[in-house]
Amino acid sequence: MAKKTRRRTPAKTSKRKSAKWQTPLWRIRLVCCLAGITGLLTGAGACWVYAISTQVVVHFEQRRWDVPTRVYARPLTVFTGMSLSSQLLTAELQAAGYQQTSEPSQPGQYAVNGEAFAIYTRPFAFADGQQPAQVVELQLTGGQVERLSVNRQPGSLARLDPAEIGSLHALGGDDRTVLPLEAFPELLVTGVQAVEDRNFKHHYGIDWRGLARAMWRNLSSGSISQGGSTITQQMVRNLYLTNNRNLWRKFNEMVMAIALERRYSKHEILETYLNQVYLGQVGGRGIHGFARASEYYFAVPVQNLQPHQIALLVGMVRGASWYNPRRHEQRALERRNVILDSFAVTGLLPEQQALQWRRQPLSVRLQPGFRSSRYPAFMDLVRRQLREQYAEDELQREGLRVLTTLDPVAQAEAEQAASKGLSGIERDHGWTELQTGMVIADPHTGDILALVGDRNPARAGFNRAVDARRQVGSVIKPFVYLLALAGGDNLMTVVSDAAITVPMPNGDIWQPQNYDRQNHGSVTLLTALIQSYNQATVRLGMGFGPERLAALLKNLQLLPDNALPHPSLLLGALELSPLEVASLYQVLAADGYRTRLSAVREVLDTNGQALTRYPVQLDVFPQREMIPLITFALTEVAHRGTAWRLPRLLGRNLNIAAKTGTTNDQRDSWFVGYTDDRLAVVWVGRDDNQPAGIAGSTAAMPVWAEIFDDLPLRDIDVYRLPGLTWYWVDWLDGWVTEENCPGAGLVPFRPGSEPLQWRPCRS
């Protein structure tokens, strides 16, 4: 169309003129020339208008649905009888951005009275359905949930909406929560129009009267302060993220605004505007749209904003950093009150109410309702897991919601143990430059509850929990004993801990030594394991052959298929990351039912439909029947073995299955501990893999204890471990004896491998 105009206009004009007037030739030429130039210019102008109109429509279309993926922690499920202290619940609520008030009147608030909590949850679309906002009341007594009710109906189960822990963005992308126009509160929708563009419903993209008024004011004040821009023009400006106010830009802006108005309905434009308008900055990312701003400044969904909060956000449209309520409180308050007045003047809010809201404080939360990249190590793992199934582009633009397994309280404890615990250990022992990687998991479901990849947990970068592969040392030993038990031994089988010489395939000789450089003579398997004797372990392992251990590790995908079964494997000459050690021990902690450790439970689309679920898949571990024996032995490690100091560090004497690990020259310190429902792995060492002078029990164990000293622990009821029979045996030589004999203890056996020798008490 533009091209046609260019060709016709000059021809027509010259023909008409030459017919009516008899003019000199040069004049005709001049007129022709001028007409030609005008035509060309008009044509070029039309082309330009066409091009930028098309461009703005494309951009508008992209921006409307370009929403980053949001990532959530696991929702807290509370049930009667659950272990929960007020301190932990408060920490949980704060992590989820809940605000403490005296009387919760809207979602996102809670009140505490002694040990009674009233929590007004926010609506959330879970994979099993939409959960509306509800009032959950809890009575805690002695660290347990005694009673609970949901919307005043007594019940036994409630679920809180999860904390938002981050989002996955395109590089340089914005942070938005996109909602349909109907989801915004009426006052916000009308209020924005009243303040920014009163004529919005009637103009065609440009409000000439508003523009004239603004120009008049600019002329009389001598500066360009009033823009007179319509909502559509602001929309255009936001699309291109520029605040340049020169005339050429202004012209383009007007053209684009008209183009948008021709193409889209007022409804669509307003909806996109409310979802797109710039309202602040977090880190390097813009906060866009009222819904996101509401979450950021008030930690509530936009539907629950009160009039004075709406007024503040509407006021901030004019200048989000200038009126930043966290930084310029007074300025923001004044601006808010101006807006409240304007709501009253335009009749959106009764005068009396506006006055009342004016008296309210800003009520902005000091801490943002969410913080981006709060858990860099965990988010890194989430991203890696999602990449197995989703293209980067899908994650960044399609507004997916990822429900993860993160337990914010466990994560906070782990982070604190990493930073404070490590500094304390360095101070006590004079060590320096220690680093750490930690994993906390639920062994039964494979949920990764917490992940720390750096002693400074806020630092993104090298994720030691996942990527630092270090020698595991004695951490491997329980699996050597597991294979011995599967081969017919029991925990009271006696093995020699004398010095041992192993000829190697290359002709060398390997002479492993005990940590204390002593030989301990004949010892039971139980003692050898809980004291972590190297010589006895190697003798046992050489009995059935290191290839069996290699096969076990290959089966767990922790050893490459082509790795040689070197005898030193028996003492943990194998490099694993803390996450891999966690997956190794998951098998033990879950009674021999393997499940994949996972950071993600499900991925939902914007409507709450599950796109991907990661259900708990169980695999039966071949030697599973022997595992309860190993679990029993490991609880003895924490009573009288290498981790005997654990109960003292924890301040509680519980049955915790524990294993320490120290590698050559004390480069790496490992500690693995599991309870009835938790598994945690801690590695401490140096990034340069230099000797650090640390042992499992001196560095990693205190950090482990630091994590769990404030968390509820369900200890292992060894007598309920499946498939065991118990005998009183003499602890030292393994003979079955009588209950009241000195040195007698209860030891479990598998049916069929019970001890046969009985004798009365030793005199």
Added chain:
Amino acid sequence: MHAKYLRWVLMAVAVQLVACSSQQPVPIQERSVDIEQEVRQPAEVEGAGLQVRPLQNPGVRELLTQADQAEQQGDLNQAGIFLERALRIQPRDPELLQRIAEIKLQQSNYEQSLNYASRSYDVGPKVGELCSRNWRTISVSRDQLDDPAGAEDARQRSVACAAKKPEGF
């Protein structure tokens, strides 16, 4: 005329070939499992007598009820989600583990139904109705996984659930 006839024949052959190649191999024993007929009802009869029912968390009970409703409405996925929520509360509840096994069985996920039933048996009472449901689920799963000897062995053990006293009694 002759050429035209030949073309038709060739086309018919081609269509047949396409039909052959797009046909999926059908496993011989593929069938849907009737959980009531094959597991629950016989187990009720077989496992009559001594019953050991571990105490159940009321929260878990509530989720089991919701899972029941979802299952009755034929929404096995939804039932699975409720059961998995309960698993996060009480991971060693044998009834819960068996219920998950039965959902997996109905979803033809035989490997998982086998493993969940086995886990339920490991931590369960090893006697009575639940024991029988464990072994019947294992038996049907093994049957579907082409292990008839294993299936028969499991069938025998399900019968033994009523007669056998639990270990430690």
